[in-house]
Amino acid sequence: KQAGTAPRVERANPAGWRKQPVALAPTDAILQEFAAKWSITLPKDALAGTEDVFLQIHYEGDVGRLYAGGTLIDDNFYNGEPWVIGLKRFATRLDAPLQLQILPLRDDAPVYFDPGYKPQFSGKQAAAVASIAAVPEYEVVLRPEPIGVPKIDVPN
16 A cells, blocks of 8 residues: 655653653554555465574665554664564464555654665655565574593503
């Protein structure tokens, strides 16, 4: 599903001591209405023979959310780095497609990015997935073979 035009980022000063209001996380209703959506289908045996499999999502936007069977399993605020999710803990939920939601980041959002991490805005907002990869992690256990200890004769 294509992203809608995201509303302005709401700000508040919930603690009361800040000099400036801070950006608030978007509500579920805002994400449901304006987020772009993708479906991710993994092979049934995606975790077989691995210690874990990490879903590595390279995206641009404000907030990413990942759902399994309609249940939120992970979320991420965009910072320019790949979003990495270990799937082993969700093994019982991987038989249905995962749903990825990315809320667009508006170009007027009060967010600072390190050089090189600012998203590429298309118009007045950014919401894009560059790539999604399932990266396996394997475990190799090495056990030393018992080696005979050489006997040393010590003169009396």
